[in-house]
Structures are given as C-alpha cells and as structure tokens.
Amino acid sequence: MVSKPARQGLQQLLLAVALTAVQIANARADDAKPEKTESRRQAVLKVTGTFLPDSSGLKITRAPTSGPGANMDLPNAAKPTRGILDVGDVITKVEGKKFKDRREFLNLMNAAYKKNKGQVRITVKDVNTRRAMVWLTRPEVVRMDVPVARLGFLADLGKPVPVAPQVPLVPATINR
Numbered sequence: 001m002v003s004k005p006a007r008q009g010l011q012q013l014l015l016a017v018a019l020t021a022v023q024i025a026n027a028r029a030d031d032a033k034p035e036k037t038e039s040r041r042q043a044v045l046k047v048t049g050t051f052l053p054d055s056s057g058l059k060i061t062r063a064p065t066s067g068p069g070a071n072m073d074l075p076n077a078a079k080p081t082r083g084i085l086d087v088g089d090v091i092t093k094v095e096g097k098k099f100k101d102r103r104e105f106l107n108l109m110n111a112a113y114k115k116n117k118g119q120v121r122i123t124v125k126d127v128n129t130r131r132a133m134v135w136l137t138r139p140e141v142v143r144m145d146v147p148v149a150r151l152g153f154l155a156d157l158g159k160p161v162p163v164a165p166q167v168p169l170v171p172a173t174i175n176r
Contacts, residue, residue, distance in 0.1 A: 036148045042106055043113035043120065043139035045069040047085055055100040057092040057125070060085050072135040075121065083135050088127030095121050103147040113139055 046067035049058040063069050063085045074081035085091075092098065094108035095115075112120040120139055125132045 037145035038148050039143060039145050041141050042144045042146055043109045043141055044144070045085070045109075045122075045137060045139055049091070051101055051105070052090065055098045057090040057098075058105060060087055060089045060091070063087055063089075068137050068139045072122075072137045075134065075136045083124075083133075085124065086127055090125040090127075091122050092125055092132060093123035096123070101147075103149065106146050109139060113141070 046064055047060050047069040048062035049060045051058055060069075065084075069085035072083040072085070074083060091105075094105065095112040097108055099105040099108055109120060118138055120137055121134055122137060123132055123134050
C-alpha cells in the first residue's frame with residue numbers, strides 16, 4: 001500500500017512528465033512548420049554552402065567562377081593578391097565574428113557591408129592548405145527572403161534563463 005503523500009508526489013511527478021512531453025511535442029510541431037522569412041536587400045557572395053555544426057562555419061558546395069566569391073583581395077598584402085572561394089573552403093567568420101546559422105551569417109554580411117561601405121572581411125579556411133586567412137570581398141546586394149529570428153522551446157534548452165533581480169530564488173517544496 002502506498003501512503004497518501006507518496007501517491008500525491010507520484011501524481012505531481014507524472015503530471016510534470018506529461019507537461020514536458022506536451023511541450024516537446026509542440027516544439028517539434030513548430031520545427032516542422034515552414035521557416036518564417038522577411039524580404040529584404042541582402043549582401044551576398046553568390047556561393048552555395050552547408051552550415052556546419054557548432055558554429056564551425058559555412059562549407060562551400062558551389063562556387064561560381066564569377067561574382068564576389070571569385071574576386072577577393074588579401075588585405076594589407078605587400079603586393080596585390082587575389083583569391084577565389086573553392087568548393088570545400090569554409091567561411092568561419094564574417095568581420096571576425098562566428099555565426100551559427102544562415103540568419104546570423106546574412107545579418108553579419110549586411111552589417112559589415114553597411115559599416116565598411118560595400119566591403120566585407122571574411123575568414124576562410126582553405127580546402128587545400130587548411131590555413132585560415134582573412135580576405136576582403138565586395139558582396140552583391142540582391143532582394144531575397146531571409147529567415148527571421150524564431151524563439152522555440154527546443155532552441156532554448158540548455159540556455160540560462162534570465163531572472164528578474166527582485167524575484168527571490170526559493171527552493172521548490174512539495175506539500176505533504
């Protein structure tokens with residue numbers, strides 16, 4: 001026989017598990033929905049790539065032989081040095097800042113383009129030498145659909161939750 005307080009504690013635990021399962025199911029349903037976008041003018045390199053996990057960068061999968069990705073300069077070089085993005089190269093930073101997804105990458109590109117009057121510094125890990133070098137490029141501006149920021153339950157897992165300073169942190173107690 002189970003005591004009344006133990007039974008109530010078990011019921012509270014089961015309710016908490018059920019609520020968490022519903023939150024996860026709703027978050028997965030949100031993830032299955034099409035991504036919300038906004039149409040805006042966007043600075044682009046005219047390359048195609050795959051975003052790597054852990055903010056490791058954008059791995060180039062298609063690099064046209066013309067356009068901003070094929071017309072880069074090595075800044076502060078003793079003599080003019082040109083560079084192009086090759087398939088397999090990885091863009092690791094824009095203006096010295098890492099990015100984790102398409103939205104962050106595009107936002108950094110736009111901010112740098114505006115700040116530097118049409119020029120953007122990108123850090124590229126070369127597919128052949130494995131060395132990272134900073135290149136100066138001049139992106140083209142096009143109108144395109146860009147993902148908007150999205151907040152979701154699963155996206156926030158593991159992140160610290162801000163607590164208002166006036167709210168005391170009190171340990172949870174179980175009523176018996």
